[in-house]
Amino acid sequence: MTDDDILAISAMGESALLCQAPGEFGGAAQERILGLAEVVAAWPGVVETVPGVNNLLVMFAPGVMAPGAMRDRLRDAWTQARAVRTEPRTVEIPVAYGGEHGPDLAGLAERTGLSPDEVVRLHGAPTYTVLALGSVPGFPYLAGLDRRLAAPRLDVPRLRMPAGSVLIGGEQGGILPVASPTGWHCLGWTPFTLFNPAADPPVTLRAGDRLRFVAAERPA
Amino acid sequence: MIEILAAGPLATVQDLGRPGYRRYGIGTSGAMDPLAFRAGNRMLGNPDGAAAIEVTATGFRCRFLRPARFAVTGAALATTLDDAAIPPWWASSAAAGQILDLSTPRAGMRAYIAVSGGIDVPAVMGSRSTDLKGGFGGFEARSLASGDVLPVGPPADAREVPDGGFGVRSPPRGPEVGSAAPTVVRVIPAAEYGLFTDEALEAFWSRGWTVGADSNRLGLRLAGPALAFTRRVELLSHGLVTGVVQVPPSGQPMIQAMEANTCGGYPKIGVVIGADLWRVGQVRIGGKLRFSETTTEEAMDAAAENEAFLERVARAARTASALGRGGR
Numbered sequence: 001m002t003d004d005d006i007l008a009i010s011a012m013g014e015s016a017l018l019c020q021a022p023g024e025f026g027g028a029a030q031e032r033i034l035g036l037a038e039v040v041a042a043w044p045g046v047v048e049t050v051p052g053v054n055n056l057l058v059m060f061a062p063g064v065m066a067p068g069a070m071r072d073r074l075r076d077a078w079t080q081a082r083a084v085r086t087e088p089r090t091v092e093i094p095v096a097y098g099g100e101h102g103p104d105l106a107g108l109a110e111r112t113g114l115s116p117d118e119v120v121r122l123h124g125a126p127t128y129t130v131l132a133l134g135s136v137p138g139f140p141y142l143a144g145l146d147r148r149l150a151a152p153r154l155d156v157p158r159l160r161m162p163a164g165s166v167l168i169g170g171e172q173g174g175i176l177p178v179a180s181p182t183g184w185h186c187l188g189w190t191p192f193t194l195f196n197p198a199a200d201p202p203v204t205l206r207a208g209d210r211l212r213f214v215a216a217e218r219p220a
Numbered sequence: 221m222i223e224i225l226a227a228g229p230l231a232t233v234q235d236l237g238r239p240g241y242r243r244y245g246i247g248t249s250g251a252m253d254p255l256a257f258r259a260g261n262r263m264l265g266n267p268d269g270a271a272a273i274e275v276t277a278t279g280f281r282c283r284f285l286r287p288a289r290f291a292v293t294g295a296a297l298a299t300t301l302d303d304a305a306i307p308p309w310w311a312s313s314a315a316a317g318q319i320l321d322l323s324t325p326r327a328g329m330r331a332y333i334a335v336s337g338g339i340d341v342p343a344v345m346g347s348r349s350t351d352l353k354g355g356f357g358g359f360e361a362r363s364l365a366s367g368d369v370l371p372v373g374p375p376a377d378a379r380e381v382p383d384g385g386f387g388v389r390s391p392p393r394g395p396e397v398g399s400a401a402p403t404v405v406r407v408i409p410a411a412e413y414g415l416f417t418d419e420a421l422e423a424f425w426s427r428g429w430t431v432g433a434d435s436n437r438l439g440l441r442l443a444g445p446a447l448a449f450t451r452r453v454e455l456l457s458h459g460l461v462t463g464v465v466q467v468p469p470s471g472q473p474m475i476q477a478m479e480a481n482t483c484g485g486y487p488k489i490g491v492v493i494g495a496d497l498w499r500v501g502q503v504r505i506g507g508k509l510r511f512s513e514t515t516t517e518e519a520m521d522a523a524a525e526n527e528a529f530l531e532r533v534a535r536a537a538r539t540a541s542a543l544g545r546g547g548r
Binding site: 010011012013014015016018020025037047048049050051052053054055056057059062063067132133134135136137138139141152153155156157159169170172177178179180181183195197198201202203 | 239240241242243244245246344345351353354355356357408410411434438454456457458459460461463464468469470481482483484485486488491492493494516519520523
């Protein structure tokens with residue numbers, strides 16, 4: 001453990017703590033966050049653990065543990081947190097890029113100084129990692145996006161984008177499993193099913209999965 | 221069984237939601253005013269989590285196809301049973317064929333029709349709440365419409381509602397008929413509180429924020445002065461709790477409500493305390509809301525006050541049933 005390996009903890013209301021791991025996302029910290037989540041989920045009074053991107057939200061029943069004690073225990077647990085062993089699968093996601101399916105492809109191309117074709121190629125080149133699920137049912141936060149395509153969230157989020165929208169937000173990638181508001185940029189659309197409420201588990205992807213986008217048609 | 225005759229702008233089957241799936245991106249859904257929701261169930265001797273109908277604003281009408289005991293809580297709406305007026309926060313008996321009509325909210329935004337035995341739709345992931353965003357749960361995974369027939373479960377409690385029904389007082393410091401005063405909700409500052417300018421923090425705590433027309437079960441979008449940051453940050457996506465107040469770069473705060481996204485990355489200025497979430501659920505579009513700073517300890521005291529209120533409701537219901545006559 002180095003001096004930099006400190007978990008930053010903040011309160012989110014009276015019954016949740018947000019734990020932020022140091023360092024860049026997509027690295028070893030994410031695996032350790034998933035390991036920490038497993039350990040903490042078993043503590044008395046913990047209602048749920050929600051992994052995010054390099055962070056963990058811990059929701060607890062107030063009164064079971066003093067807030068200071070909970071923070072200390074979380075910091076200790078982080079120093080011991082190890083990667084969870086997962087069996088990475090590689091999932092292929094077909095994508096129709098641009099045109100009406102990808103309203104932000106042209107804007108992203110302009111912003112980056114690349115052609116829309118180059119944006120599509122750069123988007124489809126990497127093998128991504130699913131860091132965590134969140135936001136809407138089954139939504140995967142993806143690491144591995146080419147940095148040239150990074151784009152900050154929209155100043156005003158859109159009220160509704162369709163299920164299947166293939167998105168970029170900041171340096172993260174994502175796919176909408178259901179229609180949803182979003183502040184992310186939309187490059188294209190996929191018919192791939194990410195969420196089925198009748199199934200157990202109800203979500204298709206898992207944290208730790210690998211993922212590739214495959215272009216189904218040229219951008220408009 | 222209950223037949224919907226008119227659903228108004230939005231009526232859905234809700235209970236207290238489905239916690240425990242946020243790590244899959246599945247939010248809780250559930251009643252926007254959980255205090256009124258639970259009170260209605262307590263008035264009938266239902267378990268707290270028995271499913272009920274959440275009615276928004278005005279224009280809701282239904283027919284009881286079988287005799288039923290029911291209670292209407294939450295927003296103060298003009299309510300009639302076959303044209304006989306029923307006060308707000310009142311439990312009654314309906315005979316088969318009688319029509320319940322809810323109109324003209326005088327205070328508040330959402331009302332709850334609880335029925336003895338609860339609305340008996342299938343549970344999905346442990347809850348009967350409708351998840352409109354995810355498209356599952358509740359009655360056929362959608363909002364209610366004219367012609368829908370809702371099944372009602374067998375009553376868990378054999379008590380009778382006394383002739384004429386009985387009522388309870390609504391929660392203290394709730395929305396009042398005829399009042400234009402802002403709804404005050406208590407907030408604990410959150411991680412990015414220190415990123416805001418002094419002027420922004422002053423405005424956040426002192427302004428009456430107007431609830432925008434695009435506010436709904438996902439959240440309230442507030443209009444007022446743009447809250448400025450001392451510096452811009454791009455946060456990694458992280459889990460959110462219900463009641464978090466985010467400020468996107470536009471500077472207009474948003475309160476995440478029962479169907480909000482489970483994760484997000486906009487800066488968080490504060491979180492509405494659990495005990496005041498019901499107040500968020502009752503602020504009307506165009507209404508005003510003010511934030512008041514509080515602490516974790518006060519948040520827990522407020523939660524205990526809510527539980528004490530519900531205990532009083534349950535006691536009143538047992539008393540009314542035992543005495544077999546109307547009144548408190």
